[in-house]
Amino acid sequence: MTEVHPTICRVCAAHCGILAEVAGGRIVAVAGDRDNPLYRGYICPKGRTLAEQQNHPARLLHSMKHAQDGVHAPITHGQAIDEIAARLQEILARHGPRAVAIYTGTYAYMYPAAAPVAMAWMNAIGSPMRFAPATIDKPGKGIAMALHGRWEAGPQTFDAADAWMIVGANPPASRSIGAPPNNGAGQLHQAVRRGMQLVVIDPRRTETARLATVHLQGRPGQDPAILAGMLRVILAEGRHDRDFLTANAQGLDRLAAAVEPFTPDVVARRADVPAELLVRAARIFANGPRGFAVAGTGPNMAPRGTLSEYLLLCLNTVCGRWLRAGERVPNPGVLMPAFLPRAQAVAPVPGWGFGEQMRVRGLTMSAAGLPTAALAEEILLEGEGKVRALICVGGNPVAAWPDQQKTLEAMRRLDLLVTIDCEMSATARLAHYVIAPRLSLEQPGITLPVETLSGYAYGMGYEAPYAQYAPALVDPPAGSDVVEDWEFFHGLAQRMGLSLSLQAAYPWMPATGAAEPVALDMEHRPTTDDLLELLTRGSRIPLAELRSHPHGQVFGDGSATVRPKDPACTARLELADPAMLEELGEVVREADDDEAREFPYRLIPRRLPDVYNSFGRSYALLVRKFRTNPAFMHPDDLAALGVRYGELVEIRSNHGTILGVAAADAGLRRGLVSMSHAFGDLPGGDEEERVRSVGSTISRLIPVDRDFDPHSGMPRMSAVPVNVRRHAVQRPAGEPA
Ligand SMILES: Nc1nc2c(c(=O)[nH]1)N[C@H]1C(S)=C(S)[C@@H](COP(=O)(O)OP(=O)(O)OC[C@H]3O[C@@H](n4cnc5c(=O)[nH]c(N)nc54)[C@H](O)[C@@H]3O)O[C@H]1N2
Ligand SMILES: Nc1nc2c(c(=O)[nH]1)N[C@H]1C(S)=C(S)[C@@H](COP(=O)(O)OP(=O)(O)OC[C@H]3O[C@@H](n4cnc5c(=O)[nH]c(N)nc54)[C@H](O)[C@@H]3O)O[C@H]1N2
Ligand code: SF4
Ligand SMILES: [Mo]
Numbered sequence: 001m002t003e004v005h006p007t008i009c010r011v012c013a014a015h016c017g018i019l020a021e022v023a024g025g026r027i028v029a030v031a032g033d034r035d036n037p038l039y040r041g042y043i044c045p046k047g048r049t050l051a052e053q054q055n056h057p058a059r060l061l062h063s064m065k066h067a068q069d070g071v072h073a074p075i076t077h078g079q080a081i082d083e084i085a086a087r088l089q090e091i092l093a094r095h096g097p098r099a100v101a102i103y104t105g106t107y108a109y110m111y112p113a114a115a116p117v118a119m120a121w122m123n124a125i126g127s128p129m130r131f132a133p134a135t136i137d138k139p140g141k142g143i144a145m146a147l148h149g150r151w152e153a154g155p156q157t158f159d160a161a162d163a164w165m166i167v168g169a170n171p172p173a174s175r176s177i178g179a180p181p182n183n184g185a186g187q188l189h190q191a192v193r194r195g196m197q198l199v200v201i202d203p204r205r206t207e208t209a210r211l212a213t214v215h216l217q218g219r220p221g222q223d224p225a226i227l228a229g230m231l232r233v234i235l236a237e238g239r240h241d242r243d244f245l246t247a248n249a250q251g252l253d254r255l256a257a258a259v260e261p262f263t264p265d266v267v268a269r270r271a272d273v274p275a276e277l278l279v280r281a282a283r284i285f286a287n288g289p290r291g292f293a294v295a296g297t298g299p300n301m302a303p304r305g306t307l308s309e310y311l312l313l314c315l316n317t318v319c320g321r322w323l324r325a326g327e328r329v330p331n332p333g334v335l336m337p338a339f340l341p342r343a344q345a346v347a348p349v350p351g352w353g354f355g356e357q358m359r360v361r362g363l364t365m366s367a368a369g370l371p372t373a374a375l376a377e378e379i380l381l382e383g384e385g386k387v388r389a390l391i392c393v394g395g396n397p398v399a400a401w402p403d404q405q406k407t408l409e410a411m412r413r414l415d416l417l418v419t420i421d422c423e424m425s426a427t428a429r430l431a432h433y434v435i436a437p438r439l440s441l442e443q444p445g446i447t448l449p450v451e452t453l454s455g456y457a458y459g460m461g462y463e464a465p466y467a468q469y470a471p472a473l474v475d476p477p478a479g480s481d482v483v484e485d486w487e488f489f490h491g492l493a494q495r496m497g498l499s500l501s502l503q504a505a506y507p508w509m510p511a512t513g514a515a516e517p518v519a520l521d522m523e524h525r526p527t528t529d530d531l532l533e534l535l536t537r538g539s540r541i542p543l544a545e546l547r548s549h550p551h552g553q554v555f556g557d558g559s560a561t562v563r564p565k566d567p568a569c570t571a572r573l574e575l576a577d578p579a580m581l582e583e584l585g586e587v588v589r590e591a592d593d594d595e596a597r598e599f600p601y602r603l604i605p606r607r608l609p610d611v612y613n614s615f616g617r618s619y620a621l622l623v624r625k626f627r628t629n630p631a632f633m634h635p636d637d638l639a640a641l642g643v644r645y646g647e648l649v650e651i652r653s654n655h656g657t658i659l660g661v662a663a664a665d666a667g668l669r670r671g672l673v674s675m676s677h678a679f680g681d682l683p684g685g686d687e688e689e690r691v692r693s694v695g696s697t698i699s700r701l702i703p704v705d706r707d708f709d710p711h712s713g714m715p716r717m718s719a720v721p722v723n724v725r726r727h728a729v730q731r732p733a734g735e736p737a
Pocket of ligand 3: 016
């Protein structure tokens with residue numbers, strides 16, 4: 001007998017509402033769910049792997065303990081937690097709480113209880129050393145928002161936008177930012193068809209750029225100049241929203257003076273974009289009348305990512321692209337407390353320089369969190385405060401952190417490395433213990449993680465008051481021994497005699513007020529549903545009500561309109577943060593292009609549609625098109641180097657050298673190498689063979705301690721200067737070494 005159940009795909013942060021067919025306790029097929037009011041039947045190839053995941057040969061069905069020489073042996077999860085707790089207690093007793101760090105990776109955020117229970121455990125041991133991918137992703141967002149101030153009512157929405165701008169993001173592939181999470185690609189197409197003008201800034205002619213009214217295909221790393229140039233055009237032509245600025249912002253004159261040097265001609269030279277196109281893009285955006293401008297990983301990974309995000313906020317503010325009193329609140333909250341914002345600014349706060357200090361490079365806590373790119377150095381640096389134990393949750397540092405050489409050294413130096421991972425990832429293979437988790441369809445889930453994203457960054461999260469609850473659909477395979485990620489931390493706390501208090505907040509969420517910590521029962525383990533109740537307490541729609549809508553529901557509320565500004569509110573959006581304008585001054589003074597002779601090419605990141613960071617390589621369906629991460633280059637560049645498609649190229653930076661399989665992308669600017677990250681696995685063995693079977697690790701080209709944002713600690717991960725040449729050894733694919 002087969003049954004079909006609506007559920008939530010948790011392979012990526014889009015969290016599509018899908019259908020799963022269950023027979024004999026197994027998932028036998030998945031499909032889009034036409035009855036889902038938001039996703040309307042959408043599913044992608046990654047989501048389709050859910051039918052295979054549960055019983056996939058690569059899946060870990062038991063936790064593992066390192067035996068010797070890189071060999072792991074199964075261990076029961078209870079025994080593993082006993083041993084880890086004992087080891088942690090020794091480390092805490094000898095070295096104090098700072099010696100224990102946590103890294104909550106990508107898959108920690110697909111499970112609403114995972115990060116909150118993990119943070120409750122960190123609170124209980126008293127360690128501030130909490131790291132997440134945010135600081136190697138788009139840290140400029142949180143920091144820029146701190147410096148600029150927030151607009152309580154949020155931005156004008158995508159569904160009603162006349163002019164939309166996307167800087168270095170490609171939602172058709174990444175489904176992450178720049179378009180709503182529910183089939184953003186389809187929505188972009190529709191919006192353009194209904195007449196929305198789209199401005200795209202990307203050195204590559206992406207799927208997004210192909211829909212653009214204006215595509216500025218400039219040099220990577222030149223977003224500060226391009227955005228300053230657009231601001232200059234808008235201010236010079238008087239296209240700014242004077243009334244809005246007078247009432248709600250400050251620093252306009254200083255901003256105008258700071259962008260003055262960025263004339264269209266200057267920007268055209270620096271960024272290599274036609275001056276007329278820059279002017280046209282600025283006019284389209286400023287004329288709106290409605291829309292918003294968002295940035296993805298492109299500009300954030302390039303130098304001065306925080307400045308780019310800051311100038312983007314200034315651009316939105318200067319054009320008044322924020323919701324006003326009386327307008328509809330797109331999402332007054334569903335699983336979060338009711339949110340009826342006012343049309344007013346929330347004053348700026350410090351972006352960095354508070355909280356825990358890193359022992360390296362003068363880095364501190366920032367509005368984006370502690371700098372993940374400095375954790376390997378913290379582990380390697382001897383002395384008081386050294387990090388000796390690391391627990392990873394659904395993350396893969398060896399594949400994903402910049403500077404793989406340093407990451408490997410650090411992982412090997414740890415007294416204790418534990419990772420919760422469903423596969424023997426590159427990091428798992430170095431771990432003392434690997435905890436095998438339940439997979440998504442084996443546990444209840446809610447769309448809370450997506451809903452909370454809007455609190456982290458504009459242009460993320462749901463634009464509609466939508467939510468879904470999904471019960472566990474199947475048990476883990478017979479004979480397996482797996483736990484939910486949060487259960488690991490509850491188990492640790494039990495053995496260590498700690499009490500846990502749960503806070504209904506995410507690392508990226510602003511405090512909601514309703515979030516007084518609640519003590520968890522340490523005697524009897526709560527159920528995941530108990531935790532979901534706790535995490536959503538005070539929600540506008542009770543979880544019980546949501547459960548009666550298995551296909552998800554849009555909980556409209558006609559009365560949800562933006563309230564007028566509080567007469568007592570004096571907060572203003574800041575257009576002239578001194579540190580940001582100082583940095584813009586440095587852009588004026590710096591040479592157009594450094595390192596041009598030795599490293600004439602620039603490496604830029606890109607997302608491949610069918611894999612998700614290091615997830616997906618084990619699935620035949622997902623590697624049909626790209627088994628590895630090709631080194632995409634312009635065909636003329638390849639011809640100039642005498643390289644044919646499929647041949648090996650050697651890519652060298654000031655930090656390392658990797659091989660890549662050459663592939664042509666006529667949509668790229670010349671002078672670029674565009675590659676995806678998190679491929680390449682552990683180094684070793686025959687390189688020519690490995691690059692064709694597992695790909696290459698671009699983070700080996702990226703030093704963490706040379707060229708980095710001084711506030712976020714983000715290293716230069718786009719516009720990385722590299723040299724490229726044909727590799728001396730060329731063996732056709734498949735030929736034995
Ligand atoms: N299929 C798939 N989806 C994913 C992921 C995945 O691996 N695969 N990863 C997920 C994660 S963790 C994230 S953070 C998001 C990221 O989501 P996005 O930020 O949308 O990532 P990309 O699709 O790589 O788009 C980034 C674009 O920036 C451009 N770019 C590079 N350098 C610069 C620059 O200096 N300036 C400008 N203006 N553009 C530049 C690149 O050419 C690229 O087109 O995607 C998520 N979604
Ligand atoms: N050079 C370069 N480096 C980059 C980037 C780049 O563009 N260029 N992008 C950066 C970005 S944006 C990000 S977000 C980071 C990502 O950094 P990470 O989050 O550290 O990397 P992932 O590869 O997403 O790690 C996910 C891990 O979770 C495991 N996993 C999969 N499903 C589950 C599950 O259900 N439960 C559990 N517990 N584990 C699961 C996977 O096997 C994998 O090992 O990488 C960053 N690094
Ligand atoms: S877009 Fe993401 S959530 Fe939607 S089906 Fe694909 S992997 Fe799943
Ligand atoms: Mo990311």
